[in-house]
Amino acid sequence: MKLTVNGQERVLEGVDPTMPLLWAIRDLLGLKGTKFGCGQALCGACTVHMDGQPVRSCQTSLADVGDSKVTTIEAIAGRVAEAVRSAWIKNNVPQCGYCQSGQIMSAVALLESNPKPSRDDVNSAMSGNLCRCGTYPRIRAAIADASNSLGKQ
Structure with missing residues (x-):
């Protein structure tokens, strides 16, 4: 599976497409700025941008990301x-x-x-x-x- 995170295309081998984006960001890519809070998209601690729009990464599956560009707190700029x-x-x-x-x-x-x-x-x-x-x-x-x-x- 391919993801574009913080401007870099990343390949994640052997991942379940239903895995929450949050786990891929934190556990597979090692970006720890995005936090786990409630796991139910109720608290906002896991907010990232997908094509510039805020989304809760704990409830966004990798399959839902598709070709979207994900930006985390580590790369927010401008x-x-x-x-x-x-x-x-x-x-x-x-x-x-x-x-x-x-x-x-x-x-x-x-x-x-x-x-x-x-x-x-x-x-x-x-x-x-x-x-x-x-x-x-x-x-x-x-x-x-x-x-x-x-x-x-």
């Missing part, structure tokens, strides 16, 4: 990703940090598609990402800061 990263640091968003890769992946996808989201847009886009530490106010402030910085560039 103007929007840099704005989000800077805003995350400025707002001191992470507490324990476990959910942050999924939070960042969802925030980047939101701002890529909607650089000036409303509060409702942010709430909707981020609703599938849980933070057990409760850093939601800092997450939302960071998204607003990233959006504002994108408008200045």
